[in-house]
Amino acid sequence: MFISTCMRALSGAALAAALLPALAAAGHAAAVKRPFSLPPSADLSYSIKARQHGLSLNGDSLTTWRAGDGKYAFASETRAALFGKILENKSEGGIDEYGLAPALSYEKRFRKEPSSTTFKRDGKVIVFGDSDESYPIKGGEQDRNSAPWQLLALARGAPDKFTPGSEWTFFVAGRRDAEPWVFKVLKQESVHTGEGEVNAVHLVKAPPPDAQGQQVDLWLAPSLDWYPVRLRFADSDGDYVEQTLEKISKK
Numbered sequence: 001m002f003i004s005t006c007m008r009a010l011s012g013a014a015l016a017a018a019l020l021p022a023l024a025a026a027g028h029a030a031a032v033k034r035p036f037s038l039p040p041s042a043d044l045s046y047s048i049k050a051r052q053h054g055l056s057l058n059g060d061s062l063t064t065w066r067a068g069d070g071k072y073a074f075a076s077e078t079r080a081a082l083f084g085k086i087l088e089n090k091s092e093g094g095i096d097e098y099g100l101a102p103a104l105s106y107e108k109r110f111r112k113e114p115s116s117t118t119f120k121r122d123g124k125v126i127v128f129g130d131s132d133e134s135y136p137i138k139g140g141e142q143d144r145n146s147a148p149w150q151l152l153a154l155a156r157g158a159p160d161k162f163t164p165g166s167e168w169t170f171f172v173a174g175r176r177d178a179e180p181w182v183f184k185v186l187k188q189e190s191v192h193t194g195e196g197e198v199n200a201v202h203l204v205k206a207p208p209p210d211a212q213g214q215q216v217d218l219w220l221a222p223s224l225d226w227y228p229v230r231l232r233f234a235d236s237d238g239d240y241v242e243q244t245l246e247k248i249s250k251k
Contacts (some may be wrong), residue, residue, distance in 0.1 A: 019098035028171050031140020036099040038067040039225045041173050041251040046243035048078055052110045061243050070095050074145055078241060086110035087241060089147035098140035100150045105143035115175040117143055131176040142170045146208055148218055151183055152226040159222060161203055191219050191229050194246030200229050
């Protein structure tokens with residue numbers, strides 16, 4: 001009885017896992033076209049606290065953001081004392097009527113193999129280096145690196161819309177598949193940064209119910225061109241990286 005119950009539970013879990021990509025694709029529609037304003041090109045330096053594979057780490061992170069001539073490029077490197085580089089992220093692509101239009105996303109985590117996700121614009125399909133899944137490009141899709149920057153571009157385009165309780169949805173490609181991400185505005189909070197004390201809009205993207213996705217918290221500062229002044233990325237296994245802004249250098 002116990003074994004058969006476990007088998008049914010496992011079968012149900014396996015079925016749910018198999019159906020997740022199909023369910024995500026079924027709910028995948030072109031994004032709503034909204035006003036957006038890309039932030040100026042800049043280098044942003046952050047201090048970091050992290051937990052990776054059970055280890056508590058401190059270090060620093062440098063984000064480079066470039067936008068112009070119909071293109072954008074994002075790159076971030078996070079380093080920790082004794083361990084060196086623990087995280088590297090990149091996203092690059094063009095600009096279209098929806099905002100950021102990624103072409104390639106790259107991620108390399110500490111002690112893990114790198115992964116890439118490609119948005120084949122000519123074929124209108126998203127493909128993954130770590131799986132055989134694919135999704136059609138319908139408009140407005142993002143990757144995990146570009147999504148926060150698309151969000152702040154929308155905030156710059158319509159700041160009066162970013163009120164507590166408002167929600168902002170993107171279809172976001174990860175390492176192996178894609179799913180809707182819903183960012184919810186929580187409230188205004190004061191954040192201590194290297195640029196001084198600033199008021200920031202706190203947004204959270206929680207994983208879907210019963211899913212093992214990544215939770216993302218963002219604090220965007222209207223007085224600093226809506227750049228992220230704090231970011232926290234938390235995985236279901238307890239690993240996280242939290243970044244706090246130290247310096248902005250406009251380019």
